[in-house]
Amino acid sequence: MLEVKDLVVAYGRVQAVKGISFSVEEGQIVSLLGTNGAGKTTTLRTISGLIKPVSGEVWLDGERLDGTPAHAIVTRGIAHSPEGRKLFPRMSVEDNLLLGAFTRRDHAGIKQDLDRVYALFPVLGERRQQPSGLFSGGEQQMLAMGRAMMSRPRLLMLDEPSMGLSPIMTQTIMRTIAELRASGTTVLLVEQNAQAALTLSDKGYVLEVGRIMFTDTGEALLRDDRVRRTYLGLDL
Amino acid sequence: MDLFAQQLVNGLSLGALYALIAVGYTVVYGIVQLINFAHGEVFMVGAFGAYTTWILMGSPSHLSPGFAFGVVMPAMLLGGVVAAVGTALLMERFAYRPLRGAPRLAPLISAIGLSIALQEAVRLFYGRIPGFPDSRRAIPFPVIDGFTGRSWQVAGVTIQYSTAFTLIALLVCTTLLWWFVNRTRMGRAMQATSQDPDTSRLMGINVDRAIATAFAVGAALAAVAGMAHGLRYNNIDFQMGFMAGMKAFTAAVLGGIGNVNGAVVGGLVLGVVEAMATTYIPGQFGSSAWKDVWAFALLILVLVFRPQGLLGAKAVDRA
Numbered sequence: 001m002l003e004v005k006d007l008v009v010a011y012g013r014v015q016a017v018k019g020i021s022f023s024v025e026e027g028q029i030v031s032l033l034g035t036n037g038a039g040k041t042t043t044l045r046t047i048s049g050l051i052k053p054v055s056g057e058v059w060l061d062g063e064r065l066d067g068t069p070a071h072a073i074v075t076r077g078i079a080h081s082p083e084g085r086k087l088f089p090r091m092s093v094e095d096n097l098l099l100g101a102f103t104r105r106d107h108a109g110i111k112q113d114l115d116r117v118y119a120l121f122p123v124l125g126e127r128r129q130q131p132s133g134l135f136s137g138g139e140q141q142m143l144a145m146g147r148a149m150m151s152r153p154r155l156l157m158l159d160e161p162s163m164g165l166s167p168i169m170t171q172t173i174m175r176t177i178a179e180l181r182a183s184g185t186t187v188l189l190v191e192q193n194a195q196a197a198l199t200l201s202d203k204g205y206v207l208e209v210g211r212i213m214f215t216d217t218g219e220a221l222l223r224d225d226r227v228r229r230t231y232l233g234l235d236l
Numbered sequence: 237m238d239l240f241a242q243q244l245v246n247g248l249s250l251g252a253l254y255a256l257i258a259v260g261y262t263v264v265y266g267i268v269q270l271i272n273f274a275h276g277e278v279f280m281v282g283a284f285g286a287y288t289t290w291i292l293m294g295s296p297s298h299l300s301p302g303f304a305f306g307v308v309m310p311a312m313l314l315g316g317v318v319a320a321v322g323t324a325l326l327m328e329r330f331a332y333r334p335l336r337g338a339p340r341l342a343p344l345i346s347a348i349g350l351s352i353a354l355q356e357a358v359r360l361f362y363g364r365i366p367g368f369p370d371s372r373r374a375i376p377f378p379v380i381d382g383f384t385g386r387s388w389q390v391a392g393v394t395i396q397y398s399t400a401f402t403l404i405a406l407l408v409c410t411t412l413l414w415w416f417v418n419r420t421r422m423g424r425a426m427q428a429t430s431q432d433p434d435t436s437r438l439m440g441i442n443v444d445r446a447i448a449t450a451f452a453v454g455a456a457l458a459a460v461a462g463m464a465h466g467l468r469y470n471n472i473d474f475q476m477g478f479m480a481g482m483k484a485f486t487a488a489v490l491g492g493i494g495n496v497n498g499a500v501v502g503g504l505v506l507g508v509v510e511a512m513a514t515t516y517i518p519g520q521f522g523s524s525a526w527k528d529v530w531a532f533a534l535l536i537l538v539l540v541f542r543p544q545g546l547l548g549a550k551a552v553d554r555a
Contacts (some may be wrong), residue, residue, distance in 0.1 A: 050434055074440035086435040088428055099428055102421075103440035151440065 007056035089133030100150030251507020257484030260454025276481015282459025285319025324455035492548020
């Protein structure tokens with residue numbers, strides 16, 4: 001479904017992504033792993049059109065995506081929940097969710113999806129009129145995910161959804177990601193929490209300073225010594 | 237008491253004029269954190285647009301009230317709005333958008349350059365168009381029969397028709413603006429963009445269009461002010477945007493820059509302060525020559541003691 005080919009992205013003269021290629025198949029959960037500065041966030045921001053690549057291509061279902069402005073990429077079926085959640089703090093929960101559906105005009109469908117988000121995260125439904133700036137990290141993450149779902153994406157990109165969350169909240173978020181996949185959404189996941197991400201993932205790519213070092217299925221990577229040492233913090 | 241009431245009315249009408257312009261500063265600042273110092277010239281272009289429309293209609297005079305209020309004035313207003321909005325959109329597209337990632341100082345200098353360029357363009361070229369008056373000096377604004385020079389007497393207070401026009405225009409414009417920002421798709425896009433442009437793009441919002449819309453909305457209100465100015469002072473000139481722009485900017489800061497309600501309150505307060513200062517401050521300091529001094533003294537006081545403005549949020553993230 002998503003195909004990234006030889007992607008190079010630079011900030012000024014510094015290359016953050018140095019020619020990576022990977023793919024995400026329909027219905028999969030695919031993880032990008034790596035330490036800070038590996039280029040994971042930059043990759044997501046390039047796919048969603050916030051950054052223009054120096055070279056390389058991004059394809060979605062056989063259509064070329066790079067060069068398309070970010071606001072038009074949403075209508076192609078990609079939603080991106082950015083690092084740090086980036087809610088609209090002065091707006092209510094419901095207004096945040098409605099902005100997620102900004103590109104849609106089917107009011108009945110939007111209403112239906114609002115109810116779906118509230119069913120998935122009841123705490124959001126209870127606080128729908130409150131400004132999102134007052135929420136805890138976990139609640140903000142639920143809202144960020146809910147907002148991304150509101151565009152009815154075929155591909156959902158989540159950047160560090162577990163960042164700053166308690167283990168229990170992390171579990172809730174991961175369970176939700178699994179549910180989203182089960183309901184037909186493809187997920188591209190960027191995570192520091194490799195254990196949690198790989199447990200869910202069909203496939204993982206390990207990035208280091210802008211390059212893909214290796215790739216395998218989620219299960220295989222969980223057993224891989226290099227991954228265990230570097231990302232799971234296990235002494236071997 | 238009559239004098240006080242009269243000066244209050246005068247001050248409010250002057251303040252309404254400032255407020256209409258101030259909204260443009262504040263809406264643009266709210267969305268791109270840019271002080272558009274050429275906004276005063278957008279107001280001037282709005283006034284010239286209204287005047288030009290009148291000339292293009294064949295300089296109609298000796299009008300029946302129905303024709304004057306139903307056709308001529310709406311047409312002039314529309315002409316002014318088209319001219320001002322067009323100017324603001326071109327400005328945004330070619331002078332500000334290319335500088336969006338640049339350091340703060342670059343668009344500011346661009347704004348000052350634009351301001352001079354627009355004044356000079358009107359001064360040098362407007363009068364060269366066949367059938368148009370010499371624009372190097374003040375041009376008399378059209379006399380609207382049944383409007384110009386007319387007034388009501390209410391309890392010993394004189395209320396000019398132009399005063400009523402300005403106050404009603406402010407009321408109508410701010411109501412429409414409130415509706416637009418809070419009840420339309422583009423309004424929500426503008427609000428989102430002002431909070432976080434990058435995330436707004438991820439929502440599918442065309443941020444360039446939202447920013448251009450903010451410029452257009454501000455320009456439309458400035459054009460209404462330009463028309464009100466012409467009706468109030470009976471003439472317009474290429475420099476009229478400078479002092480009006482400075483005063484409106486003061487009003488926007490006074491109310492809390494970025495806050496639309498603040499711009500309205502700031503404008504009205506500034507207008508009333510000016511009117512009262514010329515009446516109640518004794519001696520030469522109360523002469524009209526000093527009114528600008530009092531207006532800007534008020535700005536300095538606010539900047540020192542309440543930098544966030546009368547209605548501005550507390551600046552918690554100030555460095």
